[in-house]
Amino acid sequence: MHELRNQILCGDCVEVLQKAKEPFADLVFADPPFNIGYKYDKYHDEKANDHYLAWTRDWIGQCVRVLKPSGSIYIAIGDEYAAQIKLILEDEHKLSLRNWIIWHYTFGQQTKTKFARSHTHILYFVKDAKRFTFNDDVVRVISDRQKKYRDKRANPTGKIPDDVWNEYARICGTFSERTGHPCQMPESLLARIIRVSSNEGDWVLDPFCGSGVTATVAHKLGRRYTTIDLSEDYVEAAKKRIADSVGLTHEVESEGWTEHADAELRWLFGENKVPLSQLCESRFLLTLFTKKLNQRLQKKCPYTTEQVSKRLKRLGSSLSPLDAAKSLEMEASGVEE
Numbered sequence: 001m002h003e004l005r006n007q008i009l010c011g012d013c014v015e016v017l018q019k020a021k022e023p024f025a026d027l028v029f030a031d032p033p034f035n036i037g038y039k040y041d042k043y044h045d046e047k048a049n050d051h052y053l054a055w056t057r058d059w060i061g062q063c064v065r066v067l068k069p070s071g072s073i074y075i076a077i078g079d080e081y082a083a084q085i086k087l088i089l090e091d092e093h094k095l096s097l098r099n100w101i102i103w104h105y106t107f108g109q110q111t112k113t114k115f116a117r118s119h120t121h122i123l124y125f126v127k128d129a130k131r132f133t134f135n136d137d138v139v140r141v142i143s144d145r146q147k148k149y150r151d152k153r154a155n156p157t158g159k160i161p162d163d164v165w166n167e168y169a170r171i172c173g174t175f176s177e178r179t180g181h182p183c184q185m186p187e188s189l190l191a192r193i194i195r196v197s198s199n200e201g202d203w204v205l206d207p208f209c210g211s212g213v214t215a216t217v218a219h220k221l222g223r224r225y226t227t228i229d230l231s232e233d234y235v236e237a238a239k240k241r242i243a244d245s246v247g248l249t250h251e252v253e254s255e256g257w258t259e260h261a262d263a264e265l266r267w268l269f270g271e272n273k274v275p276l277s278q279l280c281e282s283r284f285l286l287t288l289f290t291k292k293l294n295q296r297l298q299k300k301c302p303y304t305t306e307q308v309s310k311r312l313k314r315l316g317s318s319l320s321p322l323d324a325a326k327s328l329e330m331e332a333s334g335v336e337e
């Protein structure tokens, strides 16, 4: 299995995975082409229905085969094939559905004759409904009971997020995270999946590398990874992305914050949905937030609430990716806020 460990491979995922003799993946995340005519470098995204479904069965078959008995699989898919894929996993592979997640994003494509589509399905299945990884602690968010009512009955670690995810904006042109890939998922979304469904040292497989987001986040979070793409250019860009991510652990501006810690701070802020002023003014909420951040970062010297509050205020409008993109646009066009 060494030839697959921590590799970004160029090739057809079905052919590459066929070579694996035994299950190795603790977690599979797959975001295949949706068959809706997207322009990829090396893949034609407009196949006949039968052809697309037969190919879908092939790659799902390989992914399920290399998934360990205690493993989890997440598949991102559009409206066109979500129902068929659910049945393939459930009826043909006997996997158990945990959640049918809806990723709801802003910036849906506008059309004149129907409502704008603003979601992607993420089907979350496990091989064994009694034995799988679900690290609820690291993904819990501050609950309304804690936020609004300071209710003592509230679970002190917060609540498990709902299955409609509206806290992750689609990556648009001006986002600093943006690579050259035509459809790129946000790192924050992958971080939630990887954190909850795998442990440090576990092995994450993404058969459709694209921009390399899954491998990059897996690497940042101390997981092993394997990812594959037909396009040499995408593979090269993804390798560079991972190599560059090593630098993200260096301190910025000598204030004890690394780029990665800043990214985690932004992600956590987005997920908890507490307005900045409320968060910084409430000792109770700030303590909860700081605890969650430290839990995610696992630093030897955890941040204090004062450091977190100061950093949050410093980052201000750039905490939300949409606002950050807006101010970048303004900077580029010389407009003052």
Ligand SMILES: C[S@@+](CC[C@H](N)C(=O)[O-])C[C@H]1O[C@@H](n2cnc3c(N)ncnc32)[C@H](O)[C@@H]1O
Residues within 6 Å of the ligand: 011, 012, 013, 014, 031, 032, 033, 034, 040, 041, 042, 043, 181, 183, 184, 185, 186, 207, 208, 209, 210, 211, 212, 213, 228, 229, 230, 231, 234
């Ligand atoms: C929807 S994109 C993945 C995007 C990725 N999740 C991201 O966020 O960057 C699908 C990718 O699958 C690749 N692809 C298509 N057919 C493939 C195959 N048979 N094996 C490996 N990769 C393939 C395409 O080149 C494209 O980059």
